[in-house]
Amino acid sequence: MTDRQSLLSVRGLNAWYDESHILHGVDLEVREGETVTILGRNGMGKTTTLRSIMGILRKRTGAIDFDGKDLMNRPLHHTARAGIGFVPEERGIFATLSVEENLMLPPIVSKNGMSVDEIYELFPNLKERRSSQGTKLSGGEQQMLAMARMLRTGVKMLLLDEPTEGLAPVIVQRIGEILQTLKQRGMTILLVEQNFRFASKISDRFYVMDHGVVTEGFDVAELPARMDTLHEVLGV
Numbered sequence: 001m002t003d004r005q006s007l008l009s010v011r012g013l014n015a016w017y018d019e020s021h022i023l024h025g026v027d028l029e030v031r032e033g034e035t036v037t038i039l040g041r042n043g044m045g046k047t048t049t050l051r052s053i054m055g056i057l058r059k060r061t062g063a064i065d066f067d068g069k070d071l072m073n074r075p076l077h078h079t080a081r082a083g084i085g086f087v088p089e090e091r092g093i094f095a096t097l098s099v100e101e102n103l104m105l106p107p108i109v110s111k112n113g114m115s116v117d118e119i120y121e122l123f124p125n126l127k128e129r130r131s132s133q134g135t136k137l138s139g140g141e142q143q144m145l146a147m148a149r150m151l152r153t154g155v156k157m158l159l160l161d162e163p164t165e166g167l168a169p170v171i172v173q174r175i176g177e178i179l180q181t182l183k184q185r186g187m188t189i190l191l192v193e194q195n196f197r198f199a200s201k202i203s204d205r206f207y208v209m210d211h212g213v214v215t216e217g218f219d220v221a222e223l224p225a226r227m228d229t230l231h232e233v234l235g236v
């Protein structure tokens, strides 16, 4: 992995919700084609890190570089245009629009995106439900649609916040297979995930967050040797 180029680099990231200082100097790096998971107990700042990278959370300091571009002083829509797709925990499916209308909503950012046909091949259940309203979808279908919608835009990197939350094991497995397929196609993925078993199967590297800082980072090969300490820190 070390010969791959850095795609996302975050250094000394501090972030605040109003007066609450949540991130205290987060450092992390994701290289092209890697899947990296941020682990950590509830409330440690994982979601805040993703929101700060995207620029949804504006009160922040530090450096964020993506694909050679400085993201720190750009408006939110420029972050998306630079090629990062954020799939939030709440998924953000528009209830009154159909599956296909939701799919077509975000603007294309590069011509490397998947066609609608390719998307339906990867997500056959979305094809079946292409005319269904957003409200009629199961949690798993909503998660798949939220991911699919980003793949169409041609982003280089996905930020996924707890994609398996609340989903049945069979759907979690299906999402794991989809992420493996995306990895094979060269997608770069930064994942926040409480489901450690799921994350351990698809990740190349891990970071652990504790009280607004990254306390450790390690390769998947080191996972067995780290299990005891992870068990203590995360309760996994």
Ligand SMILES: Nc1ncnc2c1ncn2[C@@H]1O[C@H](COP(=O)(O)OP(=O)(O)OP(=O)(O)O)[C@@H](O)[C@H]1O
Residues within 6 Å of the ligand: 017, 020, 022, 040, 041, 042, 043, 044, 045, 046, 047, 048, 049
């Ligand atoms: N909108 C908000 N306003 C104020 N504080 C917030 C807001 N959202 C989160 N926080 C606080 O920021 C801290 C970090 O939350 P964050 O959601 O980033 O944690 P997390 O590691 O993603 O955990 P979780 O899995 O619980 O979401 C927590 O103390 C939380 O209470």
